[in-house]
Amino acid sequence: MIHLSNVSKTFQLKGQSLDAVKDVDLHIEKGEIFGVVGYSGAGKSTLVRLLNLLEKPTNGTVKIADYEMLKLSNRELKRARQEISMIFQHFNLLWSRTVRENIAFPLEIAGVSKAERYEKVAELAKLVGLEGREDSYPSQLSGGQKQRVGIARALANEPKVLLCDEATSALDPKTTNAILDLLHDINQRLGLTIVLITHEMNVIQKICSRVAVMEDGSVVEQGNVLEVFRHPQEEITKSFVKQLTDPEDSNQAIEEQLEQEKGTVVRLTFFGDDAEKPVVSELIRACNVTVNILQGNIANTQDGSYGSLFVSIEGDAAQLNEAIEFLQDHQVEAEVISRA
Amino acid sequence: MLENVDWDNMLGATWETLYMSGVAIFFTFFFGIALGLILFLSSKGQLWENKVVNSITSAFVNIFRSVPFIILIILLIPFTTAILGTMLGPNAALPALIIGSSPFYARLVEIGLREVDKGVVEAARSMGANQGHIIFKVLLPESMPALVSGITVTGILLVSFTAMAGVIGAGGLGDLAFRDGFQRNSPDVTLVATVITLVIVFILQGIGDVLTRNIDKR
Numbered sequence: 001m002i003h004l005s006n007v008s009k010t011f012q013l014k015g016q017s018l019d020a021v022k023d024v025d026l027h028i029e030k031g032e033i034f035g036v037v038g039y040s041g042a043g044k045s046t047l048v049r050l051l052n053l054l055e056k057p058t059n060g061t062v063k064i065a066d067y068e069m070l071k072l073s074n075r076e077l078k079r080a081r082q083e084i085s086m087i088f089q090h091f092n093l094l095w096s097r098t099v100r101e102n103i104a105f106p107l108e109i110a111g112v113s114k115a116e117r118y119e120k121v122a123e124l125a126k127l128v129g130l131e132g133r134e135d136s137y138p139s140q141l142s143g144g145q146k147q148r149v150g151i152a153r154a155l156a157n158e159p160k161v162l163l164c165d166e167a168t169s170a171l172d173p174k175t176t177n178a179i180l181d182l183l184h185d186i187n188q189r190l191g192l193t194i195v196l197i198t199h200e201m202n203v204i205q206k207i208c209s210r211v212a213v214m215e216d217g218s219v220v221e222q223g224n225v226l227e228v229f230r231h232p233q234e235e236i237t238k239s240f241v242k243q244l245t246d247p248e249d250s251n252q253a254i255e256e257q258l259e260q261e262k263g264t265v266v267r268l269t270f271f272g273d274d275a276e277k278p279v280v281s282e283l284i285r286a287c288n289v290t291v292n293i294l295q296g297n298i299a300n301t302q303d304g305s306y307g308s309l310f311v312s313i314e315g316d317a318a319q320l321n322e323a324i325e326f327l328q329d330h331q332v333e334a335e336v337i338s339r340a
Numbered sequence: 341m342l343e344n345v346d347w348d349n350m351l352g353a354t355w356e357t358l359y360m361s362g363v364a365i366f367f368t369f370f371f372g373i374a375l376g377l378i379l380f381l382s383s384k385g386q387l388w389e390n391k392v393v394n395s396i397t398s399a400f401v402n403i404f405r406s407v408p409f410i411i412l413i414i415l416l417i418p419f420t421t422a423i424l425g426t427m428l429g430p431n432a433a434l435p436a437l438i439i440g441s442s443p444f445y446a447r448l449v450e451i452g453l454r455e456v457d458k459g460v461v462e463a464a465r466s467m468g469a470n471q472g473h474i475i476f477k478v479l480l481p482e483s484m485p486a487l488v489s490g491i492t493v494t495g496i497l498l499v500s501f502t503a504m505a506g507v508i509g510a511g512g513l514g515d516l517a518f519r520d521g522f523q524r525n526s527p528d529v530t531l532v533a534t535v536i537t538l539v540i541v542f543i544l545q546g547i548g549d550v551l552t553r554n555i556d557k558r
Contacts, residue, residue, distance in 0.1 A: 052466055081468035092463035095558050096481045106467040108477065137557040157467070 001193045002028040002051065002161065007060035009046055020046040022217040024060075028195060028210075033187050033302075035204040035225070036197040037240055038214035044197040047214065048163050051195065052084045053077060065160050082110055085154035089166035091146040093138040099125070099149050100134040106156045124152040128182060144175035151182060155190075162186075164196040168203060176200075180207050201243040202299075205229070209302045213237045226303040230271050244299045245269075245308040254310055257294050258338055263312035264320055265294065269333040272304035279330050280311070287323040289315035310337070344526035349516060354536055356430045357512040360502045361540070364437035365495045371442040372494070373487065375401065376449025377475065387471055401443040409440050409501050413508055433510035437501050445494040452486030453479055485556040492548025496541050503537065513537050 009021040020043045028034045038044045049055040050062060053069055062069040067080045085106070093102050100121050107117040125131050128148040138146055147167060154162055164183070168176040184207045187194050196208065204211050204225060212222035215236045221228060232238040258265055270279070284291050291311050298307035313323055327334040375397065381387045382394040407415070413436040420435050421427050456479055464478045480487070503514025513533040521530030 054462060054465060078468035078470060081466060084466075086463070086466040088459060088463060090459055092457065092459040094460055094478065094482060096484065096555070105464075105477070109464075109467050109469050109473050139558055153467075163466075 001030040001032075001065060002026065002034075002195065003061075003063040004050070005061050007047075007050055007057045007062060009043075009050060009055055010058045019217050021050065021057075024219050026212060026219065026222070028193060030193055031187070031191045032210060033184070033194040033196060033208045035208035035211040036195070036214055036219075037199065037201060037204050037211060038197075039199055039236075042214040043217040044214050045165060048086075048165050048195060048197050051161075051163055052081055052086060082106065082157040083159045084161045084163065085157065085159040086163040086165065087147065087150040087154050087167045089169050091138070091143075091150045091170075093146060093149055093153075095138050097137075098134065099130060099136050099138070099141070102138065102149055103152045103156055106153060110157050120156060121152075124155055127155070127186075128152045142175075143171050144178060147171065147175075147179050148182070151179075151186070155186065155192075158190075159192065161193045161195065164194065164198075166198055167196065169198065169200070176203070177206070183207060201240045205244055205299050205301050205306075207302065213240065224303065225301045226271065226306060229299075229301065229306045230269075245297050245306070254295055257312075263290070263292060263314035264339050265310060265312050265337040266324070266327075267335045267337055268309040268311060268327060269335070270298075270305070270307040270309070271331070277330070279327070279332055280309075282330070283323060283326055286326055287315070287319055289313050289319050289323050342528045342532065344520070344524075344528050345532050346520075349520070350529075350532060350536070353511065353513045353516040353533070354540075356510075357499065357502050357514070357537070357540065360430045360433050360437060360505065360510065360512055361495065361498050363434055364441065364498050364502075365491065367434075367438045368441045368445050368494055368498065369491050371438060372445030372491075373449050373480070375442060375446035376453060377479075379446060379450045380453040380479075381475075387474065401446055404439060404443040405447070407440075409436070410504050410507065412436055412440050413505060417508075428509045430511050433502065433505035433508070433512075436505065437498055440501060441494050441498050444497065445490060448490030448493065449483075449487060452483040452490060455486060456482045485552045485558075488555060489548060489552045492545060492552070495544050495548070499537060499541055499544070 004024055004026040007021060007024045008019065011018045011020055024047060036044045036047060046055055050057050051064065053062070057070070064080070064084055069080065072080055094105065097105065100118070103121045103124055104117040107120060112120070121134065125134055128151050130145065130148050130152065133141065133145065138149065141149065168179050171179060180203060183194060186192055196203065198204065208225050210223065211225050211228055212219045213228070213234065213236060214220065220234045221232070221237050228237060229241050232241050280291055283289070291313055294310040294312055296307065296309040298305055313320060315323065324334050378393065378397050379401065382390045382397065404412070416436045416439065417427050420432050423435065424432055426432055460482060461474060461478055464474050469477070502510070502512050503517070506512050506515030506518055509515065513536055517530045517533035520526055521533060
């Protein structure tokens with residue numbers, strides 16, 4: 001659906017050149033939710049704007065659906081953009097228009113008649129859960145509702161691709177989840193391809209099937225979300241995965257416990273179905289050790305679960321080795337953090 | 341008290357002031373927005389970014405804004421006689437009024453347009469909007485409260501300009517106050533003309549405030 005090859009973007013600023021995006025290759029399939037994660041300044045906002053040509057690439061080719069984006073005339077580009085819509089971190093609604101008029105805006109641009117516009121708006125308002133709020137102005141809505149208007153507006157022209165530029169970054173965690181659920185629902189129902197950029201790994205974990213990690217303008221790692229979670233290759237990817245499994249406050253708690261622990265502290269990492277098996281109780285029975293659970297965490301991705309568990313194991317050296325072997329036999333990664 | 345006031349004359353002069361101000365406000369609104377749009381759109385990073393156009397428009401606006409109005413009227417006498425055939429009466433004041441106030445309003449329009457959220461323009465572009473859509477469906481509606489409060493300020497300026505235009509025989513309250521009030525030494529005429537002018541200004545400001553409040557949905 002989306003093919004980027006060797007795409008670069010260089011900005012010229014006061015005689016200095018800044019490589020915002022360097023040599024990016026991406027292939028995004030029809031109907032998938034593809035995430036791009038990176039810290040701010042990594043070039044992800046520029047990358048997403050290269051897709052609908054809000055920024056013109058310095059190099060490379062961009063192909064979306066059947067459009068060779070860089071070969072389109074001005075007029076054709078405007079037509080193509082109606083099929084590649086976008087939602088924004090700060091919603092970017094027109095405050096001078098009501099919810100209804102905001103959702104109808106892209107239809108006005110596309111030249112749809114007034115009667116048809118209002119029919120379509122009613123349908124969209126229902127889809128995003130804004131029925132009854134059509135006559136409100138954006139200033140009267142909450143952040144989550146504003147983003148729902150943004151989504152309805154983005155869907156108005158029945159696009160093939162939806163680009164989400166930090167769409168949940170200005171929202172609280174609960175609202176973020178509701179908006180992500182809505183995006184997932186739309187993806188399932190309409191078969192829309194979604195490209196989502198974010199700096200929050202939990203957004204990727206919650207709805208993306210594949211992910212690309214960006215650092216300093218380049219895509220340093222990409223693949224299936226669960227795969228990337230399981231075997232992060234780059235330092236930056238590891239730090240993103242850690243956002244989910246080792247929340248900072250609990251790390252501190254672990255460290256405090258480590259000082260008092262008598263046993264060997266091991267970090268277990270579970271993937272997919274294994275995360276749901278009673279491995280720990282089997283371990284206690286099979287190796288005859290005492291296991292004390294210190295802290296645990298589980299994250300659900302689109303392809304399965306990913307969990308981490310800190311345990312302290314008490315036993316003699318032989319028992320310990322046996323225990324670690326047992327865990328590895330059961331597809332659980334075990335990493336010894338501190339020995340007794 | 342008020343023994344020198346000829347109320348028929350006063351009423352006639354009031355109408356002349358209202359007529360000159362009204363017509364001038366109407367044209368200033370359109371010319372000012374057009375000029376303001378050119379100033380804004382030709383500036384750096386905007387749709388029609390163009391240094392030459394921007395410098396020329398900017399210079400034009402600055403020059404006409406700096407020339408004192410009373411001198412502008414005199415400078416424009418040949419122009420006025422050429423297009424209207426006369427330099428007397430309320431109509432003859434209009435070219436000077438419009439040319440004098442449009443550049444002022446254009447700067448206010450430019451400021452208003454700069455306040456429009458760039459993200460909203462970007463959103464419109466992402467939907468495939470063309471320049472017409474961006475100007476008429478985004479920039480102007482989104483800056484409307486600033487445009488209306490700007491025309492209110494300009495309108496009040498225009499009322500005082502009409503009084504000055506009286507000096508060249510344009511008619512109106514300024515003319516009456518100067519000729520009947522000052523030259524014939526009847527301060528009561530000047531007083532009444534002043535009070536009426538103040539009332540006109542207050543009413544204008546009131547209308548502007550109400551309109552601005554009603555369109556501003558932020």
